[in-house]
Amino acid sequence: MYKILTDQDIEQLASMERMVQAIERCLREEANGTLVAPPRFRVTTEKGDLVFTAGAATAFDKVIGFRVYDTYDNDVDGHEQLVCVFDSDTGVFQGIVIGNLLGAIRTGAIGGAAVRALARVDAKQVAVIGTGVQARTQLAAAVAVRNIQRVKVYSRHREHREAFAREMAEKLHVDVSAADSSRACIEDADILLCATNSDTPVFDMDDLKPGMHINTVGPKSVNRHEVPLAAADVSAVIATDSLEQLRAYATPHFLVGTPHEHRIQSLADLVTGRATGRTSTEDITLFCSVGLAATEVVAAQELMKM
Template sequence: MSAHGSGTETISIPPAAGTMSPGTIALVNSAALADLISMAEAIEFIDGAMRDLSAGDIEAPQRWQMPIHAGARLAIMPGNAALSGFFGVKLLSLYDNADDNGLPGHQGVMLLFDRETGRIVAIIEASALTRLRTAAASAVATRALARTDATSLAILGYGEQARWHAKAIPLVRPITQVRLWGRSPEKAREFVRQHLSHFDDVVIAGSAKEAVRSADIICTTTHASTPILAVDWLEPGQHLNLVGASTRNEQEVGGEIVALSRFFVDCREHALAQASELRQALDRKWAGLKDVRGEIGELLDGKVEGRTNPTQITVYKSLGHVAQDIAVAAAIHERLDRSALVARVPF
């Protein structure tokens, strides 16, 4: 951009922070993303996104998946967030054996578009984005639903989401103890060494049942196809974030949890179609639609009640929603000039 005086001199004016020169796209990898936005900031952006979603200000169809071969799928998640000025789509490959190959379970990109011009303005590495926004969403739900005196956190699983939930939940509750369970004791010990060493009190549980015993907050972060958590292990006053099972073929807890708890979802429409725990409860008549107490956004805006006494069991069923991706991606776009790690390429 330039300004011209009465003479022939041209004065260059740098673009405003967060803007890109015409014909260029920002490429944001995991390192740049971490440089641009913290977990604490992401929690606040996700809080706002869930309110906007429940208010009807974000349009998004259900995620679409196509099988590639046994154990591999392509997922597409489009959305339009009018208030932010952006729309976008997240493209993911979902491979069951990703961990065996030393790769993230969600690989792909988030494409962010300007609503006014239709231009692609940023391409963001989707694995890092998904880890960040998913854990941030659980933290938003935990802040809204868990008892204020909750201090112990149980994590089932030791993958990517386990690590990020161990970062996020202590930002909204004063966690002093972490209880970890995974199928491999060796991997669990290594996870503790790498990611939980800053906690003074860490328990590697011998079973999932032992892990959730006396825990105030429970996060399930596996891709289990059958339940790893039995409803009769739960205790009064606990809060659960059901995170790992995001398709009808995955399930971390029995459908009985819906009627037993105050059960909240990120998006009612999507959960009714794709949340395996909820579908099982409805299909077997263990619960009715009224047992879905509301969306997290409705709770945050005071449209529905959350926890009403300290003995209730509360549940947040997280499928993940593109509203969360767009919210974080939009925030990243507005601060692109803050990181030298952002690449800018002609396009």
């Protein structure tokens, strides 16, 4: 019988360690050519659209399905993303996830796969910039894949960063404290998680240290990006979960058209060892999260097994 899961169910169920593993299997399918991910599809009206990202992972997870979300720009309650999952061997309907949390968990898990592939093995300290749901899932995923001892969080609003520190310390059982500045947050960090809505860079290049790994989840367009372009200049490795999607944005990605564009690695190649990641504990590494299609479907199926 199929399952219907909502945000409340997922809040209870989700094991970030298992979600990261599911994303890594999905990346292996991408590298193996068994991931099916057709271009996005839209139904368009004057007031807004429905957008479909569909996909299938046919070798390991044996799942086919899609995510659908609306682009209506209003504050009316009741907007929901749907992720529907079917068995890719039989076509049998397995279930639906209704709500907006799965998207953040899946993006967190992609970030966790990037941390596992690129951050120093001995990484102990995380800096988080941003305090929204994406910042929370990025941190949960980083804690799931590295032996993290200490976390600092910064955002412009004191009450937000203090609430984040309290809640995430309790949830993840690690030492989380609020920092008073971006500089204080980043100091001594091995992993820097940027998950903001900022139009401008959220850290100063002077604060970056050798050996750091950076995830950027927030704005990454040529017009507005939370990570300075100079961070790409000093990065030994730059990676993304979907080169195709990175090149497909209507407003170009901030690395498209720069000398970096053609050295961006596919996370799938890093996870499967087809590409070389970090070669020194001093390397700076940068991961640009864009959202590989089919990962939502694999993540939703994994939740249904929990």
